[in-house]
Amino acid sequence: MSVSTLPETPAATFDSLILPRHTVQQRFRKPKQNIPQTPFERTRVLHAVRDYVAEHKPVPPLPAATLKEHADRVIALLRCDPIYRDYIGVVLSNEMWREPLAAVPFERRLLLLPKCMRVESKCPAPFDEFGLLCKQCGLCTIQDLQAEAEKLGYAVLVAEGSAVVMSIIQTGKIDAIVGVSCLSVLEQAFPYMEAAAIPGVAIPLLQDDCIDTTVDLDWVWEYIHLTSEDRTRRMDLGALRDEVDFWFSPGSLELIMGKSEGETERIGREWLGRAGKRWRPFLTAATYQAMSGSTGAALPDDLRKVAVAVECFHKASLIHDDIEDNDTLRYGEKTLHEQYGTAVALNVGDLLIGEGYRLLAACKVSAEQRVRMLQVAAEGQRQLCRGQGAELCWARRPQPLRPNEVLDIFRRKTAPAFEVALRLGALYAGVIAHDDVSETIGRYSEALGIAYQIRDDLNDLGFGGETNDIEGLRPSLLLAIAHEKAKDGQKEILASLWRRAWPAGVTSAQIEALYRELGATDRADVLLGAYKEEAIRSLHDLQDANLKGLLRRTIGKIFNDVEIKGWCKEHEQVNRMLLDRPVASEKPAELAPA
Numbered sequence: 001m002s003v004s005t006l007p008e009t010p011a012a013t014f015d016s017l018i019l020p021r022h023t024v025q026q027r028f029r030k031p032k033q034n035i036p037q038t039p040f041e042r043t044r045v046l047h048a049v050r051d052y053v054a055e056h057k058p059v060p061p062l063p064a065a066t067l068k069e070h071a072d073r074v075i076a077l078l079r080c081d082p083i084y085r086d087y088i089g090v091v092l093s094n095e096m097w098r099e100p101l102a103a104v105p106f107e108r109r110l111l112l113l114p115k116c117m118r119v120e121s122k123c124p125a126p127f128d129e130f131g132l133l134c135k136q137c138g139l140c141t142i143q144d145l146q147a148e149a150e151k152l153g154y155a156v157l158v159a160e161g162s163a164v165v166m167s168i169i170q171t172g173k174i175d176a177i178v179g180v181s182c183l184s185v186l187e188q189a190f191p192y193m194e195a196a197a198i199p200g201v202a203i204p205l206l207q208d209d210c211i212d213t214t215v216d217l218d219w220v221w222e223y224i225h226l227t228s229e230d231r232t233r234r235m236d237l238g239a240l241r242d243e244v245d246f247w248f249s250p251g252s253l254e255l256i257m258g259k260s261e262g263e264t265e266r267i268g269r270e271w272l273g274r275a276g277k278r279w280r281p282f283l284t285a286a287t288y289q290a291m292s293g294s295t296g297a298a299l300p301d302d303l304r305k306v307a308v309a310v311e312c313f314h315k316a317s318l319i320h321d322d323i324e325d326n327d328t329l330r331y332g333e334k335t336l337h338e339q340y341g342t343a344v345a346l347n348v349g350d351l352l353i354g355e356g357y358r359l360l361a362a363c364k365v366s367a368e369q370r371v372r373m374l375q376v377a378a379e380g381q382r383q384l385c386r387g388q389g390a391e392l393c394w395a396r397r398p399q400p401l402r403p404n405e406v407l408d409i410f411r412r413k414t415a416p417a418f419e420v421a422l423r424l425g426a427l428y429a430g431v432i433a434h435d436d437v438s439e440t441i442g443r444y445s446e447a448l449g450i451a452y453q454i455r456d457d458l459n460d461l462g463f464g465g466e467t468n469d470i471e472g473l474r475p476s477l478l479l480a481i482a483h484e485k486a487k488d489g490q491k492e493i494l495a496s497l498w499r500r501a502w503p504a505g506v507t508s509a510q511i512e513a514l515y516r517e518l519g520a521t522d523r524a525d526v527l528l529g530a531y532k533e534e535a536i537r538s539l540h541d542l543q544d545a546n547l548k549g550l551l552r553r554t555i556g557k558i559f560n561d562v563e564i565k566g567w568c569k570e571h572e573q574v575n576r577m578l579l580d581r582p583v584a585s586e587k588p589a590e591l592a593p594a
Contacts, residue, residue, distance in 0.1 A: 020447070020534035029214050031206035034083045034183065042216060043560060045091055047238075048078050053095040060096040061197050067093060086183050090204050094223070100199040102228040104176035107153035110168060111224065112179040113142055114205065115158050116213045141217060149224055151540075154178075176200060178223050180215050182208035218556050221536070230549030232290050237557050240289075244282045247304050248273045248311065256304045257355065267340065268348045268355065272308075272315050275331040279558055280314050280421040281307035286554065287425030290546040291437075305359040306373070306428050310421045312356035313377065317384060317417070319349035324392060325474065353381070365428065373427050380420035387412025391475060398473075400498040403480040407450055407527075410477075415449025426547075436543055443538035444551055448558075451531035453477075455559065458524055461512055470508045473500040477527070481520040490514060532559060 036042045052074050062070070071089040075082055101109075146156045155174065168174060177200040201223045205213045226233060246252055253269055260266050284307045285299060321327075322335040323342055329335060337345035360373050391409050394401070401409075422441045431437060457477050470476070483494040496503040497511070515521050535555055542548045 020530045020537075029207055029212070032183075032208055035087050035204065035206055036080075036084055039216065039560065045074075045078070045080075045084070045088060046219075049074060049088065049091045049095050052077065053092065058092075058096055060093065060100070060199075062093070062096070087204060090183065090202055094201040094203075097199045097201055098226065099228075101176050101178070101201055101223070102226045102230075102233060104199060105153070106227070108175040109154050110174045110177050110179075111145065111149040111154045111156045112168075112177060112181070113145060113156070113158045114181055114213065116205070116210045145220060145224070148221075149178075152224070154224070174198075177202075178220075179203070180220060181205060182210075182213070184208055218560065222553065222556070225549065225552060227545060227549070229545035231293060232286075232546045232550045232553075235286070235289065235550070237286065237553060240286060241278070241282050241557075243299070244285050244307060245278055247281070247308060248278065252304075253308070256301075256308050257359065264344075264348060264351055267336070267344070268351050271319070271336055271348060272311060272352065274315075274333070276311075276315070278311060280310045280417055283418065283421040283554065284310050284425040284428075286550055287422050287547070288429045290550040291426050291429035291431050291544070293546065302363040302365070303428060305363055306424050309356040309359040309377070310417075310424060312352040312359070313381065313420065314417055316349040316352035316356070317388075319345050319352070321388065324388065360424075363428065368432060369427055369430070372432060373424055376420055376423045376427065380416040383412060383416040387414075387416070394475065395500070398498060398500045400483050400495055401475055401480050403477060403484065403527075406475050406477045406480045409475060410450045410453035411446055413449075414453045415446045418449050418452075419445035436541065437547065440538055440542045440547075440551075444535050447531045447535035447538060448555070451528055451535065452558070454524055454528045454531065458521065458528070461515075461521070470497070470511050473497060473502070477524055478515050478520045481523045482515050482518045485518045485520070486514075490518070 031037055036045055052070075056070075058070055067089050068085060070092055071085045072082075074088050074092065075085060142158060146158070149156050157168070168177070175198070177198060179200065179202045181202055182205045203215055203219045203223065205215050207213045247256065250269065250273060253273060254260070257269070260269050285303060288294075288299075288303055288306075318330065319336050322330055323337050323345060327335055328338050333339075335345075336348060339345075340348075356377065357374065360377060361370065363370065363373070365373070387409060390412065419441060422445060423438075426437060426441065454477055460476075461478075470479075479494060479497055483491060483498065486494050493503045493506060493511075493514070532555055536552055539548050539551055542551075
């Protein structure tokens, strides 16, 4: 049954989602002491190093002693522990080689992976004189990295040691290396790479005990796919996001939308400028840059109208959702209906929808572009309302939902807004008929929307959550998973939540503990990873290198976004406290609430 034919009745059936292929989840292990301890810290280092290389432009290859001097300067800038010098040196070397690597064709590159990334106690793969012969058993991440690299044209070797690196360099058959290794092996191999001036990036393993090691996989994927064909590879997504965020300041909104007239418009503009992540207008602007090839150029005024229109649609939906869900807080403040009353809030939401269409119609584009843009916005609005309608109909006759049914609600409530943002950016760039782009945007948006909503479910847990799905008695993936796994008394407690009747004598904290006990949070983590990977997998056949590279990096930006505000000992202490505290379930750091 398609989305467009779903009956909105209390007994509505749900599409049977086919879950994406399971992705291997790295087990959590504490990094070695001389490596920054959390993904947050390591990403801060990466951003700082990229800024340093962009400003000072050191030319590789550098002697080891000179590289260490640069690393010491970065340490001074970051005010971080000098114990991280070797790690920072590797990141510096990677960034210096980034552009030379991008210029080397995939088929002239080698991907070198260490065998210690396997699950040693269960790995069925044999060895020969060249290294590990992966059996594609699905126990570790080696198989996915190897398969993707070979598809691109890489030669792949699962081995390790400086002698292997030296022998490969001396053959003259490869022009660049992407490698994963521990810091000690990288230090031994560095002189050979320096002497040969072979472009090479090396992603450090987080441990060096040679068994069941882990790595920052997002970094590996990024370097594997780095290519000069992607002109967006140098785009500063953080700077673009800041620019988009500035468009929602009062002065910018007045320039884009014109002067507000009357109290209703004033309230609407105020709501439009309130806090929010603004991922949807960001996606519109980024897609335009990728599809138009205008990276680095000033963004046109009409693009601002398109991006603000996207946010108008989104913020209107939040007003209506808050009324329908009877929520009292949004962004840590009173919801609009709590502040001004339901009637005013409804009217402001309706106004913002009209404003969105007005802004799109005002864009200086061809008649065909304008028609298509209005069609995309209208269809997205219809799909979003159908998704919300399915949940509202459930609320009239609440009953337990299966995990797939909750995911289907996510698909229809959250994915349309991402899809509208991407399609409007492409349409404004002039891409009217582009079949592979259209199909990819649809698949990517669906996976992205589901992943985004799963993360919201996880982030709503505990005191740091903005809302609480448990106390709000709303459909939740965690509740669906836990109810499916529960037995006897546990099942009855969770069934009461599904019936929107709070069980006597039970607290929210106890429900969260039950989620962990039944493995619901762990299962949600796995599904989050699977849908993130499904979004990336949807890009495989996309021919546009700019859009492909941009959308791949956007996944990392949305799910691992880090606010860079320098480095200090206090950050290290806080992160170590968080790392060392006992938890019932070791949740990956990137899922922790910001």
